[in-house]
Amino acid sequence: MRRHVCFVLAICLSTLQSALVSGSPAETVQQVQQIIAHRGASSDRPENTLAAFRQAIKLKATAVEIDVRTSKDGELFLLHDAKLDRTTNGKGPASELTMSQLKQLDAGAWFKEEYRGEQIPTLAEALEVCRGKIDVLLDLKEQGSAYAEAVAKTVREHGDPQHTIVGVRSVEQAQLFRKLLPQSPQLGFIPGPQEIDAFAKAGVETIRLWPRWLVDESLVPKVHRLGVKLHLNGSTGKPEEIIPLLQHKPDWLLVDDVATLMATLKEHQQNGKISAKLDQLIDKTGGPALVPGISRPNAVSFLNRDYKMLELPQELQGQPRYLFDGGSGNRVEITFKKPAVVFAAFEYNNTGAWSFPQGRSPEDHGWQLLSKDVYRGSSNDRLKDKPHFASIYFCEFNAGQTLSGLPPWWLCLAITDLKSAKQIPGFKAGTSGPVKTQPTFSYEAEATRPRPLQVPEFKNSQQWSQWQAEQRRVFQQQLVFPYRGKIEIAPVGEDVDRGTFRQREFAVTNDGQRIFRFFRLTPRSAPHKNTLPTIVCFMGHGKVNQILEDRNSYQHACAARFAEQGYLVYAMENVGMEPGGDRHHELDHLLRLDGYSWYGLLFAHQQILLQHVFADQSVNTKKVGVTGVSTGGLLALSAAAFEPRVAATSVQGIFGSMRVSFIRDRHRHCHCGAIPGLLPQFDLPEMALLVTPRPLHISNAVADGFSPAEAKRCIKLIAPLYEQAGGETPEFSAPPGRHEYAFDEALKFFTKTIGKPE
Structure with a gap:
């Protein structure tokens, strides 16, 4: 049964070939072996319940991931959180109750009323439901030999060791389970990329990398080079999430929403030839993620919305198109390598978001009307209680030309070669083409252009100290x-x-x-x-x-x-x-x-x-x-800058130029960060110079609003002055995490600078 399911998945995955950036289609098809339902089919059923596992089996997932804990009386049960509050009607630490007490709790009503009465299952119950039907991935929430032995004993008695995957979090745990369950494959939940080698050397067959780590392009080749399998986590199963993951040729994929993942794969199965057609026309793309699709009733219109296409002309149905995030259409860039025609819908509401800049008509930008009031979608489907329609326009592009400068909201309905476009009623070759418009002055470009530091030249430390004192006075007065x-x-x-x-x-x-x-x-x-x-x-x-x-x-x-x-x-x-x-x-x-x-x-x-x-x-x-x-990082930096008695400072998630990060990536920041009076003299690099010569640690993760690259650029900018004032270049760390506090790095810094408590 498992071989049959993997074969079906391989067929579905083969349809993604034209969208993949790296790896041949055959390699990608052969690579994916497991589709893992996270805590069961957790988007459809209450997580970590028997109902979620049965649904995962029904949806033809190849494995379920479950979280294993120990009750007060030593029974193994399933629950992700240490506390009962989120997913049951109980309160407090789950492990302080006996299994009998845990069984009295409701683990389903929090999700939907129809699942009221679902219980917290034991590990034995879960293994018996899954045995012979689906693989089981154990996420071990506890450590210790007694716990490990109890898990192994339960797997041997109620499950199938060959089809039970042990998720291990340390090399020692991997070695222990290799003795207890020698037949069971292991998945390494590595704490950081630096542990890849150690886990592979310990014989762990599969390594999980967090998607946020994949900006380091050396990690995936390293996993493959070591001969271990690659596991990646998703969540929604939607194309915009899954396609970038497939670029890394994972062996295993984990998602919450198995049904949506399967629908995504099926959609791409239908889109295989269409994606190939787009590849023949498109030289390169820029801006937001673009995912190939087709135009048809009930197709999704945008990647990040549940909007559907409701009505469109028959001649455009089945045509290739690109999907992107709604609201990001002004960032879309498509450069063509062959003559092509784009069909699109604009001006679908009166907010201006669907309109060209300065309220210009599509014709002003070289687009021609194909059909008036013929497209309708669920995003703006009614106007004054009547069905609401948008007109469809076309624009012809030659090889080397680029589509750009469109409104934030527009709908790509088709991209075809010139020969196919001539078969569409209403299209007239040679009547359209992109019009070069006069560019609008970019206040963003002006605001973010490189500027020198707002710091005067110094001849001695006395002048430096006087400048610092004056800056503190001005900051107090202004901010x-x-x-x-x-x-x-x-x-x-x-x-x-x-x-x-x-x-x-x-x-x-x-x-x-x-x-x-x-x-x-x-x-x-x-x-x-x-x-x-x-x-x-x-x-x-x-x-x-x-x-x-x-x-x-x-x-x-x-x-x-x-x-x-x-x-x-x-x-x-x-x-x-x-x-x-x-x-x-x-x-x-x-x-x-x-x-x-x-x-x-x-x-x-x-x-x-x-x-x-x-x-x-x-x-x-x-x-x-x-x-x-984040905000706490800015407060820490300013605290050190304006209180000379502070001995050491760890700034996390927010170092760089406010001009560059906040303005360019303002969609990633709360607008409260546009602090009046901060710039130019109190931009963050200038503020850091008020800390010198005291030690400063800066930590920017990849997912922070201020990127590691921007932090490094600014550190390089201030390093000569920092050292001139008698300090050392600020320390820098880029932990491979999300936007979060990097405690270990901060503790190491403070231990070195202000000492460890005796």
């Missing part, structure tokens, strides 16, 4: 919100025992009115007389529990983790992001008329907090570090 009342700080409630540390909340008031709060985390090991190295953690967008408690958040509870390492820690909550709401945009709008911003409040609060920190008798004032990711 820090001026509270006019009396500032007071008082503790709130009692200490909260967090195990390895005690947590105390403090409220800050202005003339008796609360303005913000912060938290002091004191390690249990703190000596009574000696002072401690201290780290001030500034939070990014989100809630304060993300740095205090939530290790699964992008901030990874970094404040709590530093306290666990023995540091005295302060954590500031961002006003406007208190529990239960988010009003930071409202605050930002209120303050901008006076030339301030939401960040102006944060800068003011930061200074109040730092004054309190340096007055704390338990703080070693010579060993104070500041850190944060």
Whole structure:
């Protein structure tokens, strides 16, 4: 049965050949061996339940991935989260309940009412449902030999070891399971790309790489060179997600939505010849991802929307086309290598998003009308309670010409060769063609053009110090919100025992009115007389529990983790992001008329907090570090820049030129980051020069709004001045993660700069 399913999948995957950038079609077909349903068919059924596994079998997935934990009485059960709250009607840590208690919980109603009554399954139950029908991938949520032995025993008694894949997270775990389940293949959930060699050497047959790591083009060839298989994770199963993954020739694919993945494969099976036709016409493409497709009723019109084509002329049905993200049409570029004709729909609503720049008609840009009011889609299907239609236009391109400059929203309905276009009623050869229009002055290009540093030349350290002092004065005057009342700080409630540390909340008031709060985390090991190295953690967008408690958040509870390492820690909550709401945009709008911003409040609060920190008798004032990711990273950098007593700074996820990153990639940033008065003299490279000569660590991951390349460019820009002022070039790390706090890198930096607590 498994060989038959893989053969069917191979046929489906062969249709993707013309869309692939690398690898021959035959190689790609032969490469994909497993389609893995993540926690079962988790988009259709409640995850990690027997219903999800049966649905995965029905959809012809080749494996299910399940998460294995141990109950209080030693039974193995399935649950992804450590806590019950998200996927059951229970509360708290799952492993604190017996299996009997876990069975009393409802694991289905949270997903849909019709699945009320689904239980948390045991590992044995799951294996028996899957045995002989589908492979099982074990995601082992615990460590230790007793746990491993219990898993192996259950697999031997209730499952099929040859068709049970063990997901291992360490070389030691791989070696242990090789002894316990020698027949079972292993998948390496490697913690980072640097572990590829070690896992392969340990005999792990398949390695998982996160898609975000694939920007490093050396990783996939390395996996293939070592003779191990490649596993990649998807989620939606949609073409825009799957096709880029297939470019890397994975052996295994994991998705939540198996049905959509299968539909994607089937669609591409139908599109095989059409994709080849596009390849014959297109020399290169630019801008957003373009995915081949066909025009027909009920076909998806955009990649990122559920909009469908409802009505279009018969002669355009079955024609090849490109799909792209709705709203990104102005970035589409297609250069032709042979004469071609593009058929498209414009002006489908009156917002201007479907219209050419400056309200120009399609004719002004060289397009000609094919048919009036003949296309209808589900995006704008009705107008004043009547069916709403768009007109269809065509434009003829010669070899070497490029399609570009179109509206953000337009619909590609067909791309054909000239001979095929002549068969379409209404098309007239030689009457259309791209018109060169006068380019509009680009304010974006002007705003992001390279500029020299806003730093004067210096002859000696005294001049440097004077410049720094003047910059701090100007920053205070221009950017820090001026509270006019009396500032007071008082503790709130009692200490909260967090195990390895005690947590105390403090409220800050202005003339008796609360303005913000912060938290002091004191390690249990703190000596009574000696002072401690201290780290001030500034939070990014989100809630304060993300740095205090939530290790699964992008901030990874970094404040709590530093306290666990023995540091005295302060954590500031961002006003406007208190529990239960988010009003930071409202605050930002209120303050901008006076030339301030939401960040102006944060800068003011930061200074109040730092004054309190340096007055704390338990703080070693010579060993104070500041850190944060995203907004917290900007706050950490500014804190160090304008408080000379800060000894070391770790800035994460936000270093580079604001001109380059925020303006060019503004769709990736919250608009609150356009801080009035920040530029030009307080761009981030200039701000970093106010930190010198003190040590500075910068960490930018690939998924950050500020790219590693941009961070490196700016570090290179400031390095000579940093060193001239007596400091060392800022340290740089580019962890292969998403937009998140890189704790290990920060801990290593602070251990070196302010020391490890004794």
